[in-house]
Amino acid sequence: MADSHPHDRYTELANGPLKLLVKKLGLPAPVPLRRMADGAYLSEPVLVLGPSAAADAYAQLLLDNGFDVRRTPTSEKLQAVLAFLDEAAVPGDLSGTALEVGGALRSLTRCSRVITFSRMPGTTAHPSTEIDPALAAARNGVTGLTRSLAHEMRAGGTANGIVVADGVPMDAPSARAALWFLLSSKSAYVSGQFLEVGTEAGADVTAQEFAGRTLAGRTAVVTGAARGIGAAIAATLAREGAHVHGVDVPQAGDALAKTMNAVGGRALQLDITDPEAGSAIAAHVGGPVDLLVNNAGITRDRMLANMDAGRWDSVLGVNIEAQLRLGAGLTEAGAWGMTPHVVSLASISGIAGNRGQTNYSASKAGVIGMTAASAAQFARLGGSVNAVAPGFIETEMTKKVPVLTRELGRRISSLQQGGLPQDVAEAIAFLGSDAATGINGSTLRVCGQNMMGA
Numbered sequence: 368m369a370d371s372h373p374h375d376r377y378t379e380l381a382n383g384p385l386k387l388l389v390k391k392l393g394l395p396a397p398v399p400l401r402r403m404a405d406g407a408y409l410s411e412p413v414l415v416l417g418p419s420a421a422a423d424a425y426a427q428l429l430l431d432n433g434f435d436v437r438r439t440p441t442s443e444k445l446q447a448v449l450a451f452l453d454e455a456a457v458p459g460d461l462s463g464t465a466l467e468v469g470g471a472l473r474s475l476t477r478c479s480r481v482i483t484f485s486r487m488p489g490t491t492a493h494p495s496t497e498i499d500p501a502l503a504a505a506r507n508g509v510t511g512l513t514r515s516l517a518h519e520m521r522a523g524g525t526a527n528g529i530v531v532a533d534g535v536p537m538d539a540p541s542a543r544a545a546l547w548f549l550l551s552s553k554s555a556y557v558s559g560q561f562l563e564v565g566t567e568a569g570a571d572v573t574a575q576e577f578a579g580r581t582l583a584g585r586t587a588v589v590t591g592a593a594r595g596i597g598a599a600i601a602a603t604l605a606r607e608g609a610h611v612h613g614v615d616v617p618q619a620g621d622a623l624a625k626t627m628n629a630v631g632g633r634a635l636q637l638d639i640t641d642p643e644a645g646s647a648i649a650a651h652v653g654g655p656v657d658l659l660v661n662n663a664g665i666t667r668d669r670m671l672a673n674m675d676a677g678r679w680d681s682v683l684g685v686n687i688e689a690q691l692r693l694g695a696g697l698t699e700a701g702a703w704g705m706t707p708h709v710v711s712l713a714s715i716s717g718i719a720g721n722r723g724q725t726n727y728s729a730s731k732a733g734v735i736g737m738t739a740a741s742a743a744q745f746a747r748l749g750g751s752v753n754a755v756a757p758g759f760i761e762t763e764m765t766k767k768v769p770v771l772t773r774e775l776g777r778r779i780s781s782l783q784q785g786g787l788p789q790d791v792a793e794a795i796a797f798l799g800s801d802a803a804t805g806i807n808g809s810t811l812r813v814c815g816q817n818m819m820g821a
């Protein structure tokens with residue numbers, strides 16, 4: 368696999384000289400994940416299971432896109448199993464397909480995928496909306512099945528779900544794009560998660576197009592682009608064909624210039640907490656903004672008992688208040704493109720909470736709230752707004768975490784390793800593309816199914 372783990376010595380040793388010992392002692396055995404440098408898709412067949420009409424439609428779609436497809440269990444090696452449970456009406460309807468998936472697991476190759484397809488459970492509907500409890504139980508059952516299976520996957524394999532709203536065709540454009548994302552190396556560090564397709568919006572994209580330049584000709588703004596995850600986002604968006612404008616504080620000016628030169632982008636030295644940041648960015652870009660990535664973020668950890676106003680206010684100021692102002696500023700400046708997308712960085716700390724991070728968790732939970740609440744506005748504009756919640760990612764920031772906490776952070780995920788900045792960037796490029804417009808207001812965890820809040 369092309370990308371090794373630059374900071375993770377254990378994963379290197381467990382795949383090298385200590386491989387046998389690790390196996391003998393039953394220690395975590397993280398597998399190097401396949402990433403885009405290894406190619407977008409594997410070459411083995413895809414097994415499509417389930418009795419629904421959508422299963423037939425997707426089997427044909429895969430064939431049309433050059434995949435080798437099987438419709439019945441086989442002893443051949445497989446790159447993926449697709450399980451269609453979208454017509455399950457009572458919990459008993461799950462058993463046939465679930466057990467068939469189980470029978471196919473031993474045939475899966477390294478870094479394989481299981482993808483379930485289902486309808487939205489309706490558990491988030493207003494309490495006054497009557498839904499059939501047995502139907503809701505069946506649909507919600509798919510969630511539990513997928514999440515548990517993700518914990519059981521081996522050798523770098525993942526399990527995720529595509530969930531489609533009632534009234535939206537199972538093969539809506541964004542459901543198909545979600546399939547390409549989950550099948551491909553772009554989702555290396557996404558496991559135990561669900562992509563919820565709420566509308567029929569979204570541009571059609573073939574599997575091959577998805578592996579290519581999904582953002583060709585688009586203009587993207589990335590905040591905090593000088594280093595870490597932001598620099599990887601800039602590089603990935605540029606690889607996908609976007610013109611990138613990187614924003615970072617003047618103190619990071621040299622690093623920003625270097626990053627932007629490397630990706631053929633343009634640098635803007637600006638503190639995003641500047642009240643005029645929105646209009647400054649609009650003026651710098653000088654044209655429509657198709658994608659805004661709210662990546663700049665800081666931590667100032669302290670137990671709440673020891674928290675001071677400086678730490679609290681600076682974290683909330685950069686991580687959420689500046690984002691709210693920036694979005695409003697770009698709207699005011701009339702800077703959005705025809706189908707604008709926003710992707711903001713949340714964190715699993717914003718979902719599960721984390722000791723010593725009340726300020727950070729408040730800001731990141733705020734990002735999730737802001738994202739859900741902005742969905743209607745961006746749907747009206749023909750675009751989308753989503754968030755990505757990284758787990759433990761190997762960056763300069765996490766390199767400074769004390770060694771034992773760092774080891775724990777890596778190994779408590781189902782993939783038993785930290786993710787790379789590129790993994791977060793791939794999810795952002797996907798959610799920021801026109802193909803994913805039908806996914807709106809959601810937060811996608813990129814965490815290798817970290818146990819924190821899972």
Ligand code: NAD
Pocket residue numbers: 590591592593594595596597614615616619637638639640661662663664665685712713714715756757758759760761762763764765
């Ligand atoms: P990092 O500290 O390496 O990079 C953050 C960048 O943002 C820096 O270049 C910094 O100069 C810039 N920045 C900070 N304040 C700014 C401001 N006011 N205006 C403009 N730029 C500013 O951090 P990272 O690890 O790359 O994290 C990037 C994002 O991902 C953050 O929002 C972080 O909260 C989130 N995140 C990271 C992890 C992880 O494991 N590293 C996990 C969850 C979430």
